[in-house]
Amino acid sequence: MDTMAAPEPESANDQQDAFVFVGIKPKGLLRLLDLYPEIEQKSLRTTDVCHTILKPMTVPEGWTDNVIVTDAEKGWYEHKYHQNSSPDILQDNSPPGTFSYADILLKDPELKHLVGRPTIFFSHPWQDEFGKVIKSIAQLGGDEFIWFDCAVLDEHATQSFTQDWWGSTFKDAIKVIGHTVMRLSPWHNPITLTRAWCIWEVYCSVEGEAKFSVSFGDEERKAFREAILEDFEVVQEKFAHIDGFWSPSWSTRGGSRTTPVSSRPSP
DSSP, X not given: OOOOOOOOOSOTTSSGGGGGGOEEOHHHHHHHHHHOXXXXXXXXXXXXXXXXXXXXXXXXXXXXXXXXXXXXXXXXXXEEEEETTOTTOOBSSOOXXXXXXXXXXXXXXXXXXGEESOSXXXXXXXXXXXXXXXXXXXXXXXXXXXXXXXXXXXXXXXXXXXXXXXXXHHHHHHHHHOEEEEEOSSTTSOGGGGOHHHHHHHHHHHHTTOEEEEEOOHHHHHHHHHHHHXXXXXXXXXXXXXXXXXXXXXXXXXXXXXXXXXXXXXX
16 A cells, blocks of 8 residues: 655645545554543543543634533533633634644644545544554554544534535545545454444445455454454354445434534444
8 A cells, every 4th residue: 555645734624625635643643642641541432532632622722612521421522612711601612713633733843744645544433442442543554644533623613514525525535545444342243333424434435445454452353363263254244234324314423412413423
């Protein structure tokens, strides 16, 4: 695979379509584990990291994102915003000028080399432990640029993306990237294959004729190898019952939005 980075975008989210050109090297994602040790100490899931760490760090100067837990078990959150000069005046909509984690890297001369055109689209459920997910991404190789949704998207702005956009531009983006890697955990009953949005990503990969691979953590890889030695058809059996039908009435991505039906289905 050609892993040469495309010219660095000036902003990861100048336009909704721009995200297809934004990937982050594993080192840029591992950096989050160093900056926030509580991610691994508390076994935070991707949904928790997105809403309690990534979104609060990606609001414009002079604003604060107030995070409200609505269902801790499911990882559902609400966000209220206020200007620092008026902490008692809260608003539901995010202020102009929000950005992504990728944008933070791009603005740092010492870190901007970690952002480039994505070579891998990474699919995983937001209920997975973030630390384990990132470490499995690191196994893909240090020269890859990973499209990892909550790190390359302005998560404050995704609420405004239409169903048609997710069903067309997003689908085309997977084709352009050309290689989908799906995390399977646990290998014998992957959470990924129970999430509507992840199944949609499989469908988009098939339709776009993208290369498709699976990713395991160290413990899962060991268990998988032991199982496949006993039954080499085990993987085929796990994928044989996937239903790739997608409906725009599916619930919100991450279960984290407050509107009944939002931008994309739940991962």
